[in-house]
Amino acid sequence: MSSSDEQPRAAMPWIIGLVLIGAAALNPLDFITGASEYDRATSSKGIQTLLKLGLAGAATLIGVMGLLLSPRTRRLLNSVPGAALMALGFVFCCTSVFSAPEVRIISVASALIYVGYLLFITTALATVGAKRVTIYLVIGSTFYLLFTWSLFILVPEKGTFTEYTSATETVTRMGGTGHPNIIAKVAVATGLMGLALLTGRSSEPSPRGSKIEQLESKPDDDLLAITTCGPWWRLIWIGVITISAATTFATLSRTAILAGVAAAGVMLINRFYGRGGLAVAITSVASVSVIVLVISLWSGEGPFSQSAVGVVTKSGDVEELTSLTGRTVIWEEAIELIAERPFTGWGLDSAATVMSIEATGTHNLLLHVWFSAGLIACCLMVGLLGWSLLFGVTSSHEWIRGVMVFVLISGLVEDTILESFPTMLTLLWIVGLLAPNLVYRQAPKSITQTVAESSQPSN
Template sequence: MPSSDERPRAALPWIIGLILIGAAALNPLDFITSASEYDRATSSTGVQTLLKLVLAGAASLIGAAGLLLSPLTRRLLNSVPGAGLLALGGVFCLTSFFSAPSVRLIGIASALIYMGYLLFITTALATLGVKRVMICLVVGTSFYLLFTWGLLILIPEKGMFIEYISATDTVTRMGGTGHPNLIAKAAVMTGLMGLAFMTGRSDDPAPPDLSEAGPEPGQGKDPLAVATLGPWWRIIWSGVVLVAAATTLATISRTAILAGIAAAGMMLINRIYGRGGLVIAITSVASLSLLIVAVSLWTGEGPFSESAVSVVTKSGDVEELTSLTGRTVIWKEAIGLIAERPLTGWGLDSAATIMSREATGTHNLLLHVSFSAGLIAGGLMFGLLTWSLLFGVTSQYEWIRGVMVFILISGLVEDTILESFPTMLTLLWIVGLLAPILAYPRNPIEAL
């Protein structure tokens, strides 16, 4: 029988997995049906917020234990991206004490939650490995998406999001469990990871570990390979991709759709140099041509006429595209507010309170971080995004390319990551930054 010391160790992976699934399913949950109900994620005292706090506390405890007891966790955090993530969290925590008085407590809580989840996801990566962490996140977010569909189908008045596109006109989008754009981002990332499980690298030989201490647990196979093969797995991941695609279309989120298409293209770029890639390229060109013809037939004019372009807008007004759905006005407001507090920012999770009601956020990732914690945090974030571009978009691993491309493109016009309660997107971004460390020896100098 296992000893009393072995039983907790055997149970730890299961506990970490359940917390990952719970965080992915619960953290994006926010019951709203219109923009007028949008508020700070940590401002509610409802049951879902309390459950999120309990999860954050459990994650923080495991993360702290991992930092103290796991050499691999410390090695991941001692890397360049790990140090950058820690430094960003340090600035969040320090500046949170100088947040705007009305949101100071919220800012402190959000900063601590970020640090807790950073330590937790690093410990999870060191304990479970890349593939199992990703599977847990996809399973949890799939539960969230299925719940969103159940709400829309069974209780339509609670599952729809009514968005005003003018003083009198509205558009109905999938909602209920969050803002449609947030639901769409979660759906696209879930679909991309489902695609990675079906098409990614599978157990290629890993670089040898030449350090004196020997190989890490799980080495001998490629620690970053995530493909999960077999007919039943293909059926499961195909279903995940189908649900994700349907959800994205139902939310009418153009940013998520465009960023998702670009990310999927980067994930499959290695397949372009063959018969399969030729089929994909021809199919893509043919689909785009059919879309242009359809728009032309629908409007009766050229594909790039004003009336044709208005088809892809919600309001039918071309100005909606030229102003990026009002984002240019929001950016101007955000920059003005950053200039008022350039060193400390206004606090994490404060935009919904400080900015105008119509804004609800900065709608740009760098502005989001600078608004929250000042220009020093913005500089650190710029460095992490540059690392994501240089080493993530060019990675040999499909899933890393997909994560980084989606976040970089979506981050141009959305906050995308670093939510008050981290969702799948933030956690996968951290995993994508840190996971490549697992593929190298513990002492690279000895490998030369």
């Protein structure tokens, strides 16, 4: 092979890294300060939208090259979750042609962007492995969070999000670079991956057998495992986790907080055995007890009284909890609209146009897919979420468990993934579904086994 052929191949991992960083930093970016400004992600002609489209074009080009030139990329897409993800993209493209006329062009563009990013993230996983994909995404999303904090602190009129909790009352949340729930979603995904990189351990068994078998399987194991580095890197990951946690609380997103805590717990569940786990359990119970006590002392009443409810709600009204912050009304509206177009849906990225301004989305992952692309897409999504539950939550890799649990829990009350321009969490979800297929499993009596057996002395 000539040196001219080797140079582009050597540069490809760095190009992939730059696109991953750019996607994590730019795709969630949306300059809004209130719900009245919320619009379709692909409808704006601002500079951030043009940058996102350019980045999507670059990602699609890399993805197509990977599909044509990389056997490993094709193998990942030929797996069960890979085929389901591709089928979902095919349905998105087909149904977008029949979407509502006012959003048809936008829906077609969103469907093509999904397919392009699916091919790209699969190519990235096959080329540089899960660890480097994760690091690149964490770097990009950290830039996004730092920019969000700079607006929030330095330019508060541009860095906050005003949300109406009633006809006359409002609450101020961290915003500026997107809806607070989107910012919180990025923050939790960043924090979970920072935690995975900090702890730096996977329970995946190390390769066993002959030296030949170990050498042959080791590259694939390295591609899948998330491992940490030296003490300086540990400080960096601690900083990433701190920024992510602070951002999540500043957005006042209770869904992200609860789902993030559950995901972190499932990630580290293998470490909760023995003295360390007992200490964590006792500390957790004690912390909850202290919180309940503080609420009671602050309100002067029981922890579930009206005064105490005011501490954990935005409006101080208990109905905010019973209606899941108005989501039950939004679900009713979404179901009524789905009934009008059950098989084709209204089109990707159409909720902000079709639904009422108070909704801005379906606030449920399955409703989001059904609303966007019809019944077939919803059935495919049910299968993918089932795969996420059966294989993702039970995975021996901590980072996969964390991503899947967060998507499953948050998806109950949020759209969570499958945005017009995929954010970090969507890309991580795809990686978590496909990554286990990188692990090489030899068939019985393979060439390496035959060589290993022939090298052993006969009895």
